Amino acid sequence: MLDPWPELSRRTLASFKVFDVLEVRRRSPRTQQPHGFFVIDTNNWVNVVAFTEDQRLILVRQFRHGTETFTLEIPGGVVHGDEDPIDAAIRELREESGYAPGDVEFLGTASPNPAIFSNTCGTVLATGCRRVGEIQPDPGEDIEVVLMTRDEVDDAILRGEVNHALVLAAFAWWDLYVKRKGAMDPS
Secondary structure, three states: OOOOOOEEEEEEEEEOOOOEEEEEEEEOOOOOOEEEEEEEEOOOEEEEEEEEOOOOEEEEEEEEOOOOEEEEEOOEEEOOOOOOHHHHHHHHHHHHHOEEOOEEEEEEEEOOOOOOEOOOEEEEEEEEEEEOOOOOOOOOOOOEEEEEOHHHHHHHHHOOOOOOHHHHHHHHHHHHHHHHHOOOOOO
């Protein structure tokens, strides 16, 4: 049985707009030797698997600076402070797509990369979504809303057009939800 590594020290090396870089020193319970690790400490995130009233998935296309490419993703973003993940999902869906949900349900949580990230990414299912206004992108983003059927999304995944790991994790949560319900209907 494995034991947790006791923390010896923690210090912030750098602070940026959306994350802090920490150096955390821990002692190996097996060797008793100290080791330093780097952790990216950031807020939790949320992704939204959102369906319109006519059962099309709401996706967003945007330029991503890390890969220097356009990506096709689902709406999502940062959970602010003590904000409820469902409230954050509704807010992000509205801001990034102009849609508001009829119903929402929390599906599950994933760790984006537990080796270096401290946060989690929740997945929320939003159904019966209706267009309620224009998108409200942050100053640092340009977004195009794309509506697709599930089959079209599956094809886009196979072609590599949808390749964001956290989006794929959200679809895995949705697939589990569908299997447990025993139906393809997301509502």
